[in-house]
Amino acid sequence: MQTINPYEVKGEIDYKKVVSDFGLKQISDQTLERFEKLANGSYYAMRRGIYFAERDLNWLMDQYEKGNKFYVYTGIAPSGGMHIGQTMQFQIAKWLQDRFDAEVLIMIPDEEKFLVKKNPAFTLENGHTLAMEDALDIAALGFDSRKTKIFLDTEYAKTLYKQAVRVSKYVTYSIIKDALGFGNDTNIGALFYTSFQAVPAFLKSVQAGKNIPCLIPMGVDQDVHFRIARNAIAKMGYYKPASLVSTFMPGLSMNPKMSASDPNNTIYLSDDEATVAKKVNKAITGQQDTLELQKKYGGNPDKCAVCQYYKYMFEPDDRKLAEILEGERKGTLLAGEHKKDLAMRINHFLKEHRTMKRKIEGKLEDFMLRD
Amino acid sequence: MQTINPYEVKGEIDYKKVVSDFGLKQISDQTLERFEKLANGSYYAMRRGIYFAERDLNWLMDQYEKGNKFYVYTGIAPSGGMHIGQTMQFQIAKWLQDRFDAEVLIMIPDEEKFLVKKNPAFTLENGHTLAMEDALDIAALGFDSRKTKIFLDTEYAKTLYKQAVRVSKYVTYSIIKDALGFGNDTNIGALFYTSFQAVPAFLKSVQAGKNIPCLIPMGVDQDVHFRIARNAIAKMGYYKPASLVSTFMPGLSMNPKMSASDPNNTIYLSDDEATVAKKVNKAITGQQDTLELQKKYGGNPDKCAVCQYYKYMFEPDDRKLAEILEGERKGTLLAGEHKKDLAMRINHFLKEHRTMKRKIEGKLEDFMLRD
Numbered sequence: 001m002q003t004i005n006p007y008e009v010k011g012e013i014d015y016k017k018v019v020s021d022f023g024l025k026q027i028s029d030q031t032l033e034r035f036e037k038l039a040n041g042s043y044y045a046m047r048r049g050i051y052f053a054e055r056d057l058n059w060l061m062d063q064y065e066k067g068n069k070f071y072v073y074t075g076i077a078p079s080g081g082m083h084i085g086q087t088m089q090f091q092i093a094k095w096l097q098d099r100f101d102a103e104v105l106i107m108i109p110d111e112e113k114f115l116v117k118k119n120p121a122f123t124l125e126n127g128h129t130l131a132m133e134d135a136l137d138i139a140a141l142g143f144d145s146r147k148t149k150i151f152l153d154t155e156y157a158k159t160l161y162k163q164a165v166r167v168s169k170y171v172t173y174s175i176i177k178d179a180l181g182f183g184n185d186t187n188i189g190a191l192f193y194t195s196f197q198a199v200p201a202f203l204k205s206v207q208a209g210k211n212i213p214c215l216i217p218m219g220v221d222q223d224v225h226f227r228i229a230r231n232a233i234a235k236m237g238y239y240k241p242a243s244l245v246s247t248f249m250p251g252l253s254m255n256p257k258m259s260a261s262d263p264n265n266t267i268y269l270s271d272d273e274a275t276v277a278k279k280v281n282k283a284i285t286g287q288q289d290t291l292e293l294q295k296k297y298g299g300n301p302d303k304c305a306v307c308q309y310y311k312y313m314f315e316p317d318d319r320k321l322a323e324i325l326e327g328e329r330k331g332t333l334l335a336g337e338h339k340k341d342l343a344m345r346i347n348h349f350l351k352e353h354r355t356m357k358r359k360i361e362g363k364l365e366d367f368m369l370r371d
Numbered sequence: 372m373q374t375i376n377p378y379e380v381k382g383e384i385d386y387k388k389v390v391s392d393f394g395l396k397q398i399s400d401q402t403l404e405r406f407e408k409l410a411n412g413s414y415y416a417m418r419r420g421i422y423f424a425e426r427d428l429n430w431l432m433d434q435y436e437k438g439n440k441f442y443v444y445t446g447i448a449p450s451g452g453m454h455i456g457q458t459m460q461f462q463i464a465k466w467l468q469d470r471f472d473a474e475v476l477i478m479i480p481d482e483e484k485f486l487v488k489k490n491p492a493f494t495l496e497n498g499h500t501l502a503m504e505d506a507l508d509i510a511a512l513g514f515d516s517r518k519t520k521i522f523l524d525t526e527y528a529k530t531l532y533k534q535a536v537r538v539s540k541y542v543t544y545s546i547i548k549d550a551l552g553f554g555n556d557t558n559i560g561a562l563f564y565t566s567f568q569a570v571p572a573f574l575k576s577v578q579a580g581k582n583i584p585c586l587i588p589m590g591v592d593q594d595v596h597f598r599i600a601r602n603a604i605a606k607m608g609y610y611k612p613a614s615l616v617s618t619f620m621p622g623l624s625m626n627p628k629m630s631a632s633d634p635n636n637t638i639y640l641s642d643d644e645a646t647v648a649k650k651v652n653k654a655i656t657g658q659q660d661t662l663e664l665q666k667k668y669g670g671n672p673d674k675c676a677v678c679q680y681y682k683y684m685f686e687p688d689d690r691k692l693a694e695i696l697e698g699e700r701k702g703t704l705l706a707g708e709h710k711k712d713l714a715m716r717i718n719h720f721l722k723e724h725r726t727m728k729r730k731i732e733g734k735l736e737d738f739m740l741r742d
Contacts, residue, residue, distance in 0.1 A: 114540065160528075176559055182544070188542050191563065
């Protein structure tokens with residue numbers, strides 16, 4: 001049994017089953033080829049099937065070819081310091097911005113965790129503080145402030161609430177209950193919240209007074225929000241948003257989804273070099289229990305967090321990645337070296353990110369949208 | 372069976388049963404006496420038991436005596452032109468403002484009917500237009516713009532949403548379902564809405580950074596919203612709002628609640644003199660079927676819309692009201708005269724109101740709160 005929704009990911013995940021259960025479309029070779037042609041470039045995470053599914057991507061490309069440019073919408077619910085897995089959607093958003101000259105809208109729902117989590121540490125005040133930290137972390141990933149807008153729900157609520165109300169009219173309790181795993185004891189703010197998350201998927205159309213296509217890169221756990229949203233948005237007369245749907249970047253112990261609430265298995269953007277080295281050193285690999293067995297049988301890259309981290313984020317070169325995976329498989333790659341190299345790459349990424357943050361800190365306001 | 376909630380009023384209403392079912396407190400003679408003493412005046416609708424119940428009114432007076440002044444919160448959901456019954460809460464609010472030097476906060480939830488009504492005529496755009504008309508009608512009842520603020524939900528949502536989210540955390544689906552008659556097919560905006568209506572009951576405390584008492588005059592159908600709100604607000608650490616709860620002003624056909632959706636039995640603020648005369652002429656009276664029977668047995672003022680309108684709004688003098696009711700009872704008052712006089716009084720009220728509206732039209736913005 002697999003449970004995948006924004007508030008719970010449980011069980012072994014079978015992404016093929018997800019595609020059919022959710023009514024997604026697997027990204028075909030033809031679709032990928034067409035997309036890369038239009039992008040005039042190739043994105044490693046799409047090539048590697050990390051983005052494994054889509055909705056309406058060919059329709060979006062039809063629109064683009066007709067001259068109807070799309071904007072990109074993505075976001076993050078602040079939960080206490082971003083981890084590297086959470087940068088995935090922003091990294092592809094930036095790539096899309098560069099390749100398609102796309103505007104990027106980034107929602108930071110600073111109320112979401114407060115509404116859906118029982119943990120009293122998730123106060124609204126804390127949500128706001130964390131949201132502003134996330135905003136800086138996101139902006140520092142290299143976005144162009146002229147084409148990128150970031151907003152917090154509580155600060156942009158005058159704009160958002162009115163549109164969320166329109167969405168909510170089409171979403172009944174029974175729809176939300178089944179889709180999000182809610183019930184009698186769910187609070188009414190959590191029930192309403194999906195209406196808010198839907199708004200940026202058509203907000204540009206409202207503001208422009210004409211339909212503008214929207215593309216949403218997202219982790220597959222968010223798909224259910226947008227399945228609901230797509231129905232409502234179509235009834236409101238706007239284009240349904242297209243989407244690019246990714247698998248989860250695993251935790252260091254190969255738990256299926258890196259989680260901010262599991263610090264030992266998670267690399268935070270704020271981790272220092274020693275912490276990263278220590279955490280990576282404890283990562284699960286796909287190797288055998290002894291050096292002897294490892295040399296004899298080799299390892300399994302699919303069960304190796306180190307290999308997966310190269311694949312998801314830290315080895316952009318496909319040929320080099322293939323060598324790493326092959327080395328793991330054949331047992332020629334030794335765990336110690338393997339981990340040391342990954343830690344170095346992660347630390348390199350984090351160091352650059354810290355530098356960007358310092359650079360951009362005074363300019364964060366250029367990105368922010370407020371009512 | 373009686374059903375009384377903000378979205379449905381059905382059946383014969385037994386206000387004694389309402390008091391016990393809702394957990395209200397009947398306004399006792401001692402409480403009324405104390406209130407009148409503090410007010411240094413007497414309000415006709417309280418004296419006459421139109422305001423029949425309360426919550427925490429003695430607590431509110433304790434606070435007032437200690438120097439903790441209260442503010443008044445009331446509102447109206449725009450539904451297409453205010454009717455005279457809907458002015459009741461604003462008239463008492465104005466009286467409270469005058470007597471207690473109280474600030475008055477008036478919420479106009481321009482999204483509520485859109486959310487809860489199936490009728491497609493209730494669009495958000497229309498809600499906004501009607502809300503602005505209501506705002507003018509309310510301001511024209513004589514409020515002091517320095518001490519009275521009116522806002523529309525969609526225009527004050529940045530302030531309201533954040534606080535509504537806090538309220539919603541304490542309100543589960545099962546609470547709302549039973550209280551408001553909602554179910555599986557209710558949309559999530561309607562489910563969330565009660566959180567919005569709760570906000571002005573503690574907003575002044577949030578803004579002041581200290582607890583300020585609040586008094587809410589309301590029709591009894593709104594009590595359930597505030598029963599829910601009071602629990603949430605207490606958990607948030609603010610004072611529960613006190614309330615003054617009124618019976619319904621009946622329709623002209625003695626249907627238990629004058630309703631904007633029943634134009635023939637309703638006097639709108641926009642009705643002209645001839646329309647008022649015509650409607651009142653068709654009003655139900657408590658008189659007998661023939662002049663002969665009427666002279667013999669007399670009438671029943673409790674079943675007479677004309678008598679009730681004098682009582683609710685158009686005869687402030689208790690002695691004169693008693694004479695009218697006595698005349699009805701004894702059969703000495705004749706229907707034609709009775710109705711002609713009432714129509715004249717209503718038209719007098721409406722004429723004054725029209726004059727005030729013209730006077731105030733350019734100054735409406737002095738009353739409006741916007742984010």
